[in-house]
Amino acid sequence: MKQEYFVLIRMLRINNILRRILSVPIIGILVIFISCQSRVATDIPPDLLENKAIPSMDAADFETTFIDSGVVRYHLKTPRLLMYSEEKVPYREFPEGFHLQEYDNNKKIISELSGNYGKQFIKEGKWLATGNVVLVNTKGDTLRTEELNYNEKDNLIYTDKFVSIKKGDQFITGTGGFKSDAQMTKWSFIRTKGHVYMEEQ
Secondary structure (H helix, E strand, O other): OHHHHHHHHHHHHHHHHHHHHHHHHHHHHHHHHHHHHHHHHHHOOHHHHOOOOOOOEEEEEEEEEEEEOOEEEEEEEEEEEEEEOOOOOOEEEEOOOEEEEEEOOOOOEEEEEEEOEEEEEOOOOEEEEEEEEEEEEOOOOEEEEEEEEEEOOOOEEEEOOOEEEEEOOEEEEEOOOEEEEOOOOOEEEOOOOEEEEEOOO
């Protein structure tokens, strides 16, 4: 009986020791987990913690007309408009794409520009279009590229990305630099090699 009692006590002591040993790594894991959580915020670079600019206006299915000296110049349509009027360089952003029509003095459309993304720098009178950019003039000449800059004041469009132009039965392509007036009546490739494809009659 005494031997059985002694064995039982010994087994209880062993169990207590095992519980203590097993509890140490568990506590250690909890300490490591808690300490890692406490370092998350401080480990993030300061620039990532800074709040992004908040738009002064957020509008869906937006349309507007730009008038200069009483004359309609542009008509803009976009699924979403973000306005950042409080920034040092105020701008409008079109994160879901846009369609811009330009008019002459007789309210006739002389060019149309569209892209998957756009940005208008208000004071500078400059536009940036990216992603499946298409520009069409009154003759039906069509320019396609992935990025296009438009300067309203100089009536100039330009890009250093790949450009393809369909002009009548001709297809002209090139890379390395392109510039033109916004209506594509006078355009040229710069520092580039291009190709002209003629459709067979």
